[in-house]
Amino acid sequence: MLSADIAQVLIGGLLMGLIYALVAAGLSLIFGLMDVVNFAHGELLMLAMYAVFIIWQATGMDPLLQIPLIAVLLAGCGVAIYRGLIARALSVQFNRGMVQIFVTFGLAIFIRGAAQFAFGGEFRSVSKHILANRTLEIGGVFVPVPQLAASIVCLLAFAGLLAISRTEFGRALEATREDRDAVALIGIDRDRIFAMGWGLGIATLGVAGVMLGGFYYVGPNVGASFALIAYVTVALGGFGSLTGALVAGVLIGEVEAITAAVFEPSLKQIGVYAIYMVVLMLRPRGLFGKL
Amino acid sequence: MKRRTLLTAAASALALGNQAAWAADEVVIGFVYPLTGNGAQVGLDAKAAFETMAEIINGNHAPIPMLMGQGGGLPKLGGAKLKLVFADSQNDPQKARAEAERLITQDKVCAIVGSYTSATAATISQVTERYEIPYISADNSSPSLNQRGLKWFFRTGPHDEMFSRAMFDFMKDAATKTGRAAKSVALFYEDSIFGTDSSNVQRKLAQEAGITIAADIRYRANSPSLSTEAQKLKSANADVILPSSYTSDAILIMRAMAEIGYRPKAVLAQAAGFQEQGFLDGAAALANGVMSRTSFALDATKSRPAIVPANALYRAKNNKDFNDNTSRELTALAVLADAINRAGSTKNTALLDALKATDVPGDNTIMPWAGIKFDETGQNIKCNPVIAQVFDGVYKTVWPFNVAAADVIWNVGT
Incomplete structure (x- = not known):
């Protein structure tokens, strides 16, 4: 293999890895905050991608300009899901863990079915936008512009999330995460923090959906393959760690690309899960996990 | 007392319902396709194609120059109408197996048509073999499917x-x-x-x-x-x-x-x-x-005049033209309906013999093929691809x- 080919594989892995990281960020945030694994994560990503497509089709608005709109829309979704389902699921007395698994799992199946009913099973894509089908060539290595933009937005989003964690709200999030009962004593409204955490987490996912919408097709099942990787990313990086999600996302992207290049492409997931199991054996809390 | 009357009434209604089904004024055919999940659009398009063919067979309209294109039901079964029952495989071979079984035991279908992916066809055709009813492969293309020594497997289209x-x-x-x-x-x-x-x-x-x-x-x-x-x-x-x-x-x-x-x-x-x-x-x-x-040429309307009216019906239903898959699906149902008609009943052995005797010239279909004739493995040997x-x-x-x-x-x- 030529060095340009190797660079191409590594660049491809990096660009995809950053997308994986961005998809996983919201999942990690919500889990870190309240120990709830959102099994409808992929389906919410799918909804964001449909929203991008529908707005683009109706108004011709470029996906990049839709970022704030979709983020707000998805934040609303997140808050609504927390208030309507999660808060109630958490208030049960027995088997709380099981109830929250089933409630988000059921939500996932419902959203998928509803999407198929509303949008049909056809694959759709945003075919025309500022960045569409553009590619940069740097010394024989090709960098697709939509993916590059997605990577930059991903890094900005992570920077934003880390900045938020330094604000008062961020400290309240951290405090609630550490001791959800004690924070009530110092006047933090736990329920409100949880709802805002969901809003923030799902808004981040919305940003990922916008960027994916720039180069990926949309269909009712598009979330599933990304969600699976997002769960691995969160577990690998360490539950609740944003830095962990970023590093693990890139690691998974690279391992996937390298496995596909060196071995058979059909085996690329094996590389990902092999790394995952090794990390679990050596460091069960994940690369950056604190627990 | 009142409850008993109600039960009796319900029971007799059910019995009547059953009797009606046996009176062969309806021929029930089962279809296993992915109607949700990743292959859903293909399955929904297939459903529209089958419904188009059923409309051609059951309805009253000007004759369309193709197999079973005359309308008015199945003539040799006293104008019996086709009733299509669809089951969702979700593209999962195990779900496909269970759905095929349900269609046979509960809906009493006389044949099953399927199924888009070859992986689901492999399990469905095992079930139909066990229950001894025909499986018509409309669009599965793995060559291994008809080489498993199955007696009830028929593939109207080409394999890979x-x-x-x-x-x-x-x-x-x-x-x-x-x-x-x-x-x-x-x-x-x-x-x-x-x-x-x-x-x-x-x-x-x-x-x-x-x-x-x-x-x-x-x-x-x-x-x-x-x-x-x-x-x-x-x-x-x-x-x-x-x-x-x-x-x-x-x-x-x-x-x-x-x-x-x-x-x-x-x-x-x-x-x-x-x-x-x-x-x-x-x-x-x-x-x-x-x-x-x-396996299909939408533009071959000169040699296949049935394409225009059939496609118009399909387009009215699904807002699309026939493609490689939907054309084969429509044709598969036409072949099955023709066999049921020639058999004069939905009895499995009569249907099997009729299917084996199928010999349809290509210009009597919408396909660009030489025709439809099955070899001993159930493969149509006259379907040349384009x-x-x-x-x-x-x-x-x-x-x-x-x-x-x-x-x-x-x-x-x-």
């Missing part, structure tokens, strides 16, 4: 060996016509039964034809990214890429190749995803020039050259 052979015959003819021969191919196939079987045949045919296999890439279906796969194709830079992929992967690989600045010389697809509207929309301009084997190429987002038939609607664009060797 016939398709692949046609693809290699086409490459040879294109070389003769243009003077530019394809010297190397890249195999690119998904990792289930469809892709694996397809690539096995193509590997064999390439060796026979003395064509180098520059790359042999088995990939994981529905991967989030195919960029490394595209890189491998680019490095191999074969004269012709031969992909066997479903819709989502077909869109993704065309984009992934473009993203790394690779414009393949020729893409000759084993249909499937490449024949879907979702692919033509999703890949947009990148789809232009892509060739695909197909090759189509995308021009401005529309597939046009380019081979065999004598039925071509457009001249093939063959960039190999330029």
